[in-house]
Amino acid sequence: MSSTATISPSDLGVIPSKAEENYLKHDKGILSWIFTLDHKRIGLMYLVSVLASFALGGFFALAIRAELFFPGPTLITHDQYNQAMTLHGAVMVFLVIIPGIPAALGNIILPLQLGAKDVAFPRLNLMSYHLWVLGALFFIASLVISAADTGWTFYVPYSTTTPTAVIPAAFGAFILGFSSIFTGLNFITTVHKLRPPGMTWFRLPLFVWALYSTAVIQVLATPVIGITLLMLIVERIVGLGIFDPALGGDPVLFQHFFWFYSHPAVYIMIVPAFGVVSEIIAVFSRKEIFGYKFIALSSVAIALLGFLVWGHHMFTSGQSVLAGTIFSAITFLIAIPTAIKIFNWVSTMYRGRIHLDTPMLYAIAFLWVFTIGGLTGIFLSTMSVDVHLHDTYFVVAHFHYVMMGGAITSFMGGLHYWWPKFIGRMYNEKLARIGAILVFIGLNVTFFPQFLLGTRGMPRRYYNYLPEFQELHQLSTIGAFTLGIGFVLTAIYLIQSVRKGPKAAANPWGGTTLEWQCESPPPYYNFHDTPEVNRGPYDGYQHLKFDKEIQGYVPAE
Amino acid sequence: MISNLLASTATDASLPKSPPSNDTWMPIDASTFASHVDGLYDFLFWLSVVAALSIYGVMFYFIVKYRAKSREASEVGDDVSHHNTALEITWSVIPLLFCVGIFVSGFKGYVDLRTAPREALEIHAQGQKWKWLFTYPNGHVDSELHVPVDQDVRIIIQSVDVLHSLFIPAFRTKMDAVPGRYTDLWFRATKSGEFPVFCAEYCGTSHSDMIAKAVVHEPGGYDAWMEEIVARLDNMPPVELGKLMYDQQGCKTCHSVDGSTLVGPSWQGLWGKTRTFADGSSAVVDENYIRNSINDPMSQVVQGFAPSMPTYQGKLSDKQINGIIEYIKSLK
Numbered sequence: 004m005s006s007t008a009t010i011s012p013s014d015l016g017v018i019p020s021k022a023e024e025n026y027l028k029h030d031k032g033i034l035s036w037i038f039t040l041d042h043k044r045i046g047l048m049y050l051v052s053v054l055a056s057f058a059l060g061g062f063f064a065l066a067i068r069a070e071l072f073f074p075g076p077t078l079i080t081h082d083q084y085n086q087a088m089t090l091h092g093a094v095m096v097f098l099v100i101i102p103g104i105p106a107a108l109g110n111i112i113l114p115l116q117l118g119a120k121d122v123a124f125p126r127l128n129l130m131s132y133h134l135w136v137l138g139a140l141f142f143i144a145s146l147v148i149s150a151a152d153t154g155w156t157f158y159v160p161y162s163t164t165t166p167t168a169v170i171p172a173a174f175g176a177f178i179l180g181f182s183s184i185f186t187g188l189n190f191i192t193t194v195h196k197l198r199p200p201g202m203t204w205f206r207l208p209l210f211v212w213a214l215y216s217t218a219v220i221q222v223l224a225t226p227v228i229g230i231t232l233l234m235l236i237v238e239r240i241v242g243l244g245i246f247d248p249a250l251g252g253d254p255v256l257f258q259h260f261f262w263f264y265s266h267p268a269v270y271i272m273i274v275p276a277f278g279v280v281s282e283i284i285a286v287f288s289r290k291e292i293f294g295y296k297f298i299a300l301s302s303v304a305i306a307l308l309g310f311l312v313w314g315h316h317m318f319t320s321g322q323s324v325l326a327g328t329i330f331s332a333i334t335f336l337i338a339i340p341t342a343i344k345i346f347n348w349v350s351t352m353y354r355g356r357i358h359l360d361t362p363m364l365y366a367i368a369f370l371w372v373f374t375i376g377g378l379t380g381i382f383l384s385t386m387s388v389d390v391h392l393h394d395t396y397f398v399v400a401h402f403h404y405v406m407m408g409g410a411i412t413s414f415m416g417g418l419h420y421w422w423p424k425f426i427g428r429m430y431n432e433k434l435a436r437i438g439a440i441l442v443f444i445g446l447n448v449t450f451f452p453q454f455l456l457g458t459r460g461m462p463r464r465y466y467n468y469l470p471e472f473q474e475l476h477q478l479s480t481i482g483a484f485t486l487g488i489g490f491v492l493t494a495i496y497l498i499q500s501v502r503k504g505p506k507a508a509a510n511p512w513g514g515t516t517l518e519w520q521c522e523s524p525p526p527y528y529n530f531h532d533t534p535e536v537n538r539g540p541y542d543g544y545q546h547l548k549f550d551k552e553i554q555g556y557v558p559a560e
Numbered sequence: 561m562i563s564n565l566l567a568s569t570a571t572d573a574s575l576p577k578s579p580p581s582n583d584t585w586m587p588i589d590a591s592t593f594a595s596h597v598d599g600l601y602d603f604l605f606w607l608s609v610v611a612a613l614s615i616y617g618v619m620f621y622f623i624v625k626y627r628a629k630s631r632e633a634s635e636v637g638d639d640v641s642h643h644n645t646a647l648e649i650t651w652s653v654i655p656l657l658f659c660v661g662i663f664v665s666g667f668k669g670y671v672d673l674r675t676a677p678r679e680a681l682e683i684h685a686q687g688q689k690w691k692w693l694f695t696y697p698n699g700h701v702d703s704e705l706h707v708p709v710d711q712d713v714r715i716i717i718q719s720v721d722v723l724h725s726l727f728i729p730a731f732r733t734k735m736d737a738v739p740g741r742y743t744d745l746w747f748r749a750t751k752s753g754e755f756p757v758f759c760a761e762y763c764g765t766s767h768s769d770m771i772a773k774a775v776v777h778e779p780g781g782y783d784a785w786m787e788e789i790v791a792r793l794d795n796m797p798p799v800e801l802g803k804l805m806y807d808q809q810g811c812k813t814c815h816s817v818d819g820s821t822l823v824g825p826s827w828q829g830l831w832g833k834t835r836t837f838a839d840g841s842s843a844v845v846d847e848n849y850i851r852n853s854i855n856d857p858m859s860q861v862v863q864g865f866a867p868s869m870p871t872y873q874g875k876l877s878d879k880q881i882n883g884i885i886e887y888i889k890s891l892k
């Protein structure tokens with residue numbers, strides 16, 4: 004990578020603004036937010052909306068876990084349980100994890116890391132957000148009318164025959180798809196067109212690489228789910244007969260369509276997480292990332308290979324043995340670059356100088372849970388073992404280790420890492436560390452017992468269960484409430500920091516990517532002068548010095 | 561609420577219970593697949609333990625060893641190479657070799673699981689909301705899966721409504737029931753006993769109650785059971801036959817006999833009532849009405865209920881329908 008000898012400390016300092024107001028104060032009034040074209044404000048609105056959705060999805064999760072504390076009916080009915088299970092999944096996938104890192108964190112950080120004034124298409128960006136809100140309203144409409152009870156997978160023919168409000172939910176997901184596609188288009192164009200002079204592809208921060216790979220999947224895969232959901236809606240209304248066996252259709256076809264999107268969607272959810280973790284581990288180890296090119300390009304490779312494995316969700320669907328075999332083989336191929344990424348992150352810590360602030364705690368938690376999530380994925384890609392484990396709690400545990408453990412942990416890490424940049428204030432570090440530890444413990448206590456449940460044959464999406472499974476279910480419920488407490492604590496100190504937190508420095512962690520050369524919070528136009536880049540994204544930690552006065556790093560002149 | 565809690569912890573005697581397992585993680589093994597699946601699972605398990613502990617070990621060693629003293633010191637990491645070809649090739653090739661081996665082993669096991677032997681006892685399984693029905697070669701229909709030990713059994717699976725999935729943990733196998741096509745699975749039981757059978761694919765309200773029992777008979781026991789059950793059905797008084805149909809044919813999941821309303825109306829005190837239908841017309845509950853409700857439920861949908869009852873046209877014999885009528889009569 005570029006030699007550090009050419010860097011002068013002043014290249015790492017704050018780029019002065021024209022003393023304009025920061026983006027939070029630049030305009031006033033609610034309309035100046037709703038119709039803003041500023042990527043930071045849009046990102047912040049996304050962030051608030053995503054966090055509110057997370058609270059809603061979390062509420063459903065706790066309802067589910069509370070009900071499962073005892074077998075048989077206790078708090079809610081069969082049907083309410085099935086609705087809670089459906090909405091928990093749909094809200095968490097479509098409203099929280101998919102937009103979480105790209106649209107909320109990425110919207111603010113991507114242009115800053117590129118030294119740009121905004122994304123390529125600010126109006127399209129605003130429209131993405133408005134569509135997100137519209138999609139979310141459809142979800143809420145379904146909830147209010149008679150919440151869908153199909154599971155987030157909308158499998159036919161159940162979804163075409165149940166009397167619940169499937170159409171609003173499916174239409175909501177359809178609209179959210181457009182929101183996601185627009186964000187993807189915007190990010191791809193931004194990365195191609197708005198890089199500052201000197202920032203070659205291999206000088207892009209890894210977070211940018213991750214967002215770029217994600218955007219490619221969003222643009223290519225999301226139209227498929229859009230069409231599928233539209234077909235589902237038409238099938239429900241006029242009985243088209245694409246999926247309905249009574250009319251000569253094929254229900255398994257729906258599963259193919261669905262997973263053709265939803266497997267890549269797994270990477271829409273996890274690849275941005277890789278980006279966040281790469282940033283955090285480098286900065287908090289005070290050392291350049293190990294294997295930069297591999298991490299960058301493997302995200303692209305994973306994104307593309309991810310299109311060829313959807314059938315691994317269907318080993319017991321009646322799909323042919325040959326098809327299953329091919330899907331299994333390609334799935335194993337993806338496992339390898341994923342494993343290597345973990346090795347790279349751990350190697351980055353070697354002979355670093357590691358700071359254990361909250362973002363790093365979340366990054367370490369990520370490595371812990373993602374390792375388990377990844378390894379248990381091997382069980383499921385092994386066809387004969389999957390036949391036993393498929394549709395059991397083992398799968399539930401696996402994907403929660405990846406989605407909740409991987410994507411949400413990393414989102415939390417990113418949130419804490421960039422919070423001072425977003426808001427211009429610091430949160431209470433002590434409470435934040437306690438929160439991170441609670442979340443970590445809660446996560447493992449909730450989901451680890453589920454691996455054992457699944458192995459023993461406990462099927463998923465069960466309202467009731469045989470008494471022999473009770474103890475493990477109770478442990479899992481206790482874990483879920485620990486998680487709940489961790490998140491409530493997080494909400495409290497973050498909200499408190501907005502008003503009462505001490506002012507944050509421009510560069511509190513000593514990062515060398517461009518967002519740290521911008522004031523906290525950034526001025527309206529981010530950078531008055533477009534920065535020139537003559538170094539790699541993680542070059543130059545030795546030229547930064549911690550200034551106790553401002554609690555942040557400044558160039559070591 | 562409290563009574564609910566108490567009721568829910570009481571164990572229902574009719575529910576199957578897995579016999580205790582001799583394996584730490586897996587349930588009891590009762591088919592020839594178990595040795596392969598459990599062996600591979602154990603291998604993966606220990607491989608994962610070793611891999612995870614090595615990663616965690618190295619990571620925590622680094623965290624402790626290279627922990628920065630304080631922010632003020634502004635320390636930076638040592639200037640070591642961030643690239644090492646030999647190391648990177650090693651840690652790519654080793655997982656690749658493991659993956660190839662695991663894939664091949666999983667593939668072999670899967671081909672075995674999916675390829676039923678030609679000579680096998682064939683039993684039809686039908687999934688419906690929320691009940692499994694097994695049809696034996698002699699035409700006997702039962703809600704329990706009875707099979708002989710040490711004999712190949714092939715189950716041909718169908719669904720009459722939505723997706724279901726026939727899952728027998730003790731046999732380590734499952735297969736989806738897809739409306740409009742046949743799927744199948746096979747196994748060879750190795751232990752006699754009773755084992756739970758689940759529905760593993762979400763199918764709505766009572767998905768989690770769609771539990772059946774697999775009974776593996778000692779040599780000779782299967783034929784003896786079959787003779788006995790056929791004789792019993794032949795000589796059964798109509799009311800008892802009706803009750804059996806009620807338990808077996810899935811009526812139970814939607815109709816109570818104690819006055820409580822489930823998906824459909826209760827049968828208690830139904831006989832002789834005057835019924836009003838969704839279209840405003842009405843009728844008295846007699847033999848013809850019940851017969852019609854079973855064969856063509858959509859023609860008379862009771863007011864206040866969704867038209868969700870499936871038709872049983874052709875699935876119940878006259879004798880069985882008469883039994884149900886007698887049974888309903890008996891529920892005063």
Ligand SMILES: [Cu+2]
Pocket residue numbers: 265266269312313315316
């Ligand atoms: Cu997948």
Ligand SMILES: [Cu+2]
Pocket residue numbers: 723724725759760761762763764767768770
């Ligand atoms: Cu089911």
